[in-house]
Amino acid sequence: MGTMREPTYLILVALGRGERHGYGITQDVLELSDGRVKLGAGTLYGALDRLVAEGMVASTRAETVDGRLRRYYVLTDEGGSVVRAETQHRLSVVTNASIHLGLAGGAA
Amino acid sequence: MSWLFPAWLRQTRGEEAIALVLDLAPPNATSLSAGSRIDLIRAGLHARRVGTPPLGVWSAVTWARRRNRSGMVPDQWHPWLLDGLGRRGFLVRLALLRSIVGMGPFFVLLMAGDGHVSRVRHQLLVGVAVVVGLACLVVVFQGRSWRRELYLKNGYGEDGVRFDDPRIQLDYYLPQVSNLPVEPFGWATALVGVALVGTAGWKRGFSEIALKAPSTRVLVVTLLAMLLLAALVRSSLRRVATNPATTVVAMDGWGNRARVVGVPAAFGLGLWWFSTALPDAAMTMTVGFAMVFLGVAMALSVRMAGRRLQRAVGIWDMFPSLGPLPCLVWRESLDQRPTPPGPGHPAS
Numbered sequence A: 001m002g003t004m005r006e007p008t009y010l011i012l013v014a015l016g017r018g019e020r021h022g023y024g025i026t027q028d029v030l031e032l033s034d035g036r037v038k039l040g041a042g043t044l045y046g047a048l049d050r051l052v053a054e055g056m057v058a059s060t061r062a063e064t065v066d067g068r069l070r071r072y073y074v075l076t077d078e079g080g081s082v083v084r085a086e087t088q089h090r091l092s093v094v095t096n097a098s099i100h101l102g103l104a105g106g107a108a
Numbered sequence B: 001m002s003w004l005f006p007a008w009l010r011q012t013r014g015e016e017a018i019a020l021v022l023d024l025a026p027p028n029a030t031s032l033s034a035g036s037r038i039d040l041i042r043a044g045l046h047a048r049r050v051g052t053p054p055l056g057v058w059s060a061v062t063w064a065r066r067r068n069r070s071g072m073v074p075d076q077w078h079p080w081l082l083d084g085l086g087r088r089g090f091l092v093r094l095a096l097l098r099s100i101v102g103m104g105p106f107f108v109l110l111m112a113g114d115g116h117v118s119r120v121r122h123q124l125l126v127g128v129a130v131v132v133g134l135a136c137l138v139v140v141f142q143g144r145s146w147r148r149e150l151y152l153k154n155g156y157g158e159d160g161v162r163f164d165d166p167r168i169q170l171d172y173y174l175p176q177v178s179n180l181p182v183e184p185f186g187w188a189t190a191l192v193g194v195a196l197v198g199t200a201g202w203k204r205g206f207s208e209i210a211l212k213a214p215s216t217r218v219l220v221v222t223l224l225a226m227l228l229l230a231a232l233v234r235s236s237l238r239r240v241a242t243n244p245a246t247t248v249v250a251m252d253g254w255g256n257r258a259r260v261v262g263v264p265a266a267f268g269l270g271l272w273w274f275s276t277a278l279p280d281a282a283m284t285m286t287v288g289f290a291m292v293f294l295g296v297a298m299a300l301s302v303r304m305a306g307r308r309l310q311r312a313v314g315i316w317d318m319f320p321s322l323g324p325l326p327c328l329v330w331r332e333s334l335d336q337r338p339t340p341p342g343p344g345h346p347a348s
Helices: A006-016 A022-032 A041-053 A077-101 B007-024 B034-050 B055-062 B075-085 B088-112 B117-153 B183-203 B214-236 B255-275 B280-309
Strands: A057-065 A068-075 B169-172 B328-331
Touching: A006 A022, A006 A041, A006 A057, A006 A068, A006 A077, A022 A041, A022 A068, A022 B007, A041 A057, A041 B007, A041 B034, A068 A077, A068 B007, B007 B034, B007 B075, B055 B075, B055 B088, B075 B088, B075 B117, B088 B117
Parallel strands: none
Antiparallel strands: A057 A068
């Protein structure tokens, strides 16, 4: 869990909001990362393939819009647990780091 | 750029990924940005890396034999196998590897026995040409058979569609006559061949084999005798015909066999006559290139036969009595009879 890469984490978080297709995921990831992480098709589907194989994400349905195939994905129960645990872990790290650095909101 | 992506990835993600690339592209864009290209290339390379099986699986396929269980791969690697079998390059790689392993020691021995640097270079060229030529021959004559075998061994039909009918199961049987008395002949014959060329190379250099040395002459005679004996032993083996699909299909007369024998023989005679008039270096290079042309000529002969018979024809169709015995059988329950795998069964 501690080694989860940021794009993977952000994809899981994006799917935490509900069913998304590929383009929807990229836009959510862009928003979640304040524009820092721009997922390309290769990176996104590489990560999705892995997450589907690991049982964290599942494909639900597909539709064609304007001649373009859109397949939708959701978090599985396992994926939900993993992303929540990862978020807790990251929150804990951020809190500790804030205390360590004496940043506002983190100091005791 | 599509060649970069494995077939399984193109099938599962191709359309979807293209749609996303188009969605992400700026309006009125006429080409992909450098970033998108790099992203796609990286994804393709990554897919190839994770889609390549471990050495054990890979070597089981590379060295698959007809008469054992080699070539069966775990289910998780079936997409890789199916992807590979759909490509001619996959079979060419297999053939090249087998050819290198089979012929490599032969040429190492040959070169080790010759101290002349110029000759070593020529022998190396000939070696490469022979290995490539042999691989071409093997692909042409055995490629389809390999493909069918590997498909069947892993539970797929020739079209790459899995046999899901539970009434059908693939199994193996031991032929009534063991391979034991036959296999050593093949290896022994190859060893004598290596010893023959090695001896000649050691004493005189490859291009000066004149059949004058008594040891060389003995080796030649032994080699020919062993080849003949191996052929006789193979032809005397009983064949186990388990059902019509595994029966060897007879060729139409001697026409094809004569062509397959006649073309190389005429070619060899012509080459021998031609080479006597050439200097040393030109002769060795001619021999190397001739191997490739010989392969093409024989391939055309077999393809013509296949077109006339409207089915895949392999070298063992031409010489059915010399071919290896089939290993795969098709087992069916007696009460209900599912569709058999068809005439493309690897029993040719």
